[in-house]
Amino acid sequence: MDFSKFTKEFTRRDFFRLAAAGIAASTVSKVAMARLPEIVVGETADTQPLLIPNTGRPYLPVTTLNGWSLPWRMNNNVKEFHLVAEPVKRELAPGMVANLWGYNGQSPGPTIEVVEGDRVRLFVTNRLPEVTSIHWHGQRLPNGMDGVSGLTQAPIEPGKTYVYEFEAKRAGTFMYHPHADEMTQMAMGMMGSWITHPKNPKLHQVDRDFIFLLNSYDIDPGSYTPKVNTMLDFNLWTFNSRVFPGIAPLVAKKNDKVRIRVGNLTMTNHPIHLHGHEFEVTGTDGGWVPKSARWPEVTTDIAVGQMRAIEFVADALGDWSLHCHKSHHTMNAMGHNVPTLIGVSQQDISKQFSKLVPEYMSMGGRGMADMTEMAEMMPMPLPENTLPMMSGRGQFGNIDMGGMFTVLKVRDNIASNNVDPGHYKHPKGSLAYELADDAAAPEVAKQASPVVAKPAIELNVRKPQMDHKGMEH
Numbered sequence: 001m002d003f004s005k006f007t008k009e010f011t012r013r014d015f016f017r018l019a020a021a022g023i024a025a026s027t028v029s030k031v032a033m034a035r036l037p038e039i040v041v042g043e044t045a046d047t048q049p050l051l052i053p054n055t056g057r058p059y060l061p062v063t064t065l066n067g068w069s070l071p072w073r074m075n076n077n078v079k080e081f082h083l084v085a086e087p088v089k090r091e092l093a094p095g096m097v098a099n100l101w102g103y104n105g106q107s108p109g110p111t112i113e114v115v116e117g118d119r120v121r122l123f124v125t126n127r128l129p130e131v132t133s134i135h136w137h138g139q140r141l142p143n144g145m146d147g148v149s150g151l152t153q154a155p156i157e158p159g160k161t162y163v164y165e166f167e168a169k170r171a172g173t174f175m176y177h178p179h180a181d182e183m184t185q186m187a188m189g190m191m192g193s194w195i196t197h198p199k200n201p202k203l204h205q206v207d208r209d210f211i212f213l214l215n216s217y218d219i220d221p222g223s224y225t226p227k228v229n230t231m232l233d234f235n236l237w238t239f240n241s242r243v244f245p246g247i248a249p250l251v252a253k254k255n256d257k258v259r260i261r262v263g264n265l266t267m268t269n270h271p272i273h274l275h276g277h278e279f280e281v282t283g284t285d286g287g288w289v290p291k292s293a294r295w296p297e298v299t300t301d302i303a304v305g306q307m308r309a310i311e312f313v314a315d316a317l318g319d320w321s322l323h324c325h326k327s328h329h330t331m332n333a334m335g336h337n338v339p340t341l342i343g344v345s346q347q348d349i350s351k352q353f354s355k356l357v358p359e360y361m362s363m364g365g366r367g368m369a370d371m372t373e374m375a376e377m378m379p380m381p382l383p384e385n386t387l388p389m390m391s392g393r394g395q396f397g398n399i400d401m402g403g404m405f406t407v408l409k410v411r412d413n414i415a416s417n418n419v420d421p422g423h424y425k426h427p428k429g430s431l432a433y434e435l436a437d438d439a440a441a442p443e444v445a446k447q448a449s450p451v452v453a454k455p456a457i458e459l460n461v462r463k464p465q466m467d468h469k470g471m472e473h
């Protein structure tokens, strides 16, 4: 198999950089070392370089979006991993940090990568204030290793370490999460990805392999800790506990075969939509989909507790959106009980209200897109530790997104699969453009559209130094 592409990207120096920047091993005593693998901790929400296997069977590693893979210790042919369940601080996007629970310093926890047929031993240490356990979602394993607190094992008490051991029997994509006080622990961010690579590396081979989990939080504006009783009305919809514009782009070289593996551990389904390409669902957490049973899609719905692997050839250059198609899932925290006021001028009302209620946010009179500009202009100051409802800037202006949204960047040449190559340069003649002369618009359209009939609104509202008199009509 061809590792040259990866080894070129991932040198020994990269490993030390990784050690310096993101992943740090805590010092443990020699006695402890003998019993337990060292604890490796993720210290940043940045996507980390590929973890190239230096022991055990070879495989093509995955890129965990805004995450990392957990190094292991080989002990008499058994791969030993050490997961530590603990409270963590996770940056959801620049400007907002959340108090979550996770594993090894981050939420989600690190990705576990093993190879079909590997004997795996997982040490799970509980540093939470309550009991926990880990369920290895989707795996074939002895019943007593299934991690269901009360049913297949006693709960792991705070301060205690449990050992799970089984053979990674089936290649595929899996997840791990607690099976003790699940409602609290998953609402707090406890989950991680697991990949069992095929023993035959020629099977299911791709050039770029990405993974992330869908998760969600309900964190009141101005606060830091999720509300764990929320059943449906979450206000932060995340890929690997990140919201746009904090989610890393997925970077591919033109004509790379790309796989994106997505698991859903929220409380609702997410139709994940990719622009500019058709893909096939090639795998679920139940295994690989036979070739004859695949069909082309541009959106695939991922239900709760499901995982989908999609594959496509990245043959279209550009910056392509990859997002949940539920429009409320591409926004950050807002009040959902705002009335629809499209067509109503209420800029002045909004200003009056925000003097009394700093968090007050009314829906724009023309739609919600003004929110991005308004947040930038700061007429309504956001509470601390709160992200704008919609934000992100592209090369042409505001993107007006939040939540479950990121970008697939396809380029002729890329340095690495996790270094942002910047904005796409559109070839001449391939970019949508503004019609220069308004007179060219058909007469009937002018009469039919109230927006065209009132150009004064359009001109006045877009100005950053807004003249509120201009809003009256």
Ligand SMILES: [Cu+2]
Residues within 6 Å of the ligand: 237, 269, 270, 271, 324, 325, 326, 329, 404
């Ligand atoms: Cu969604």
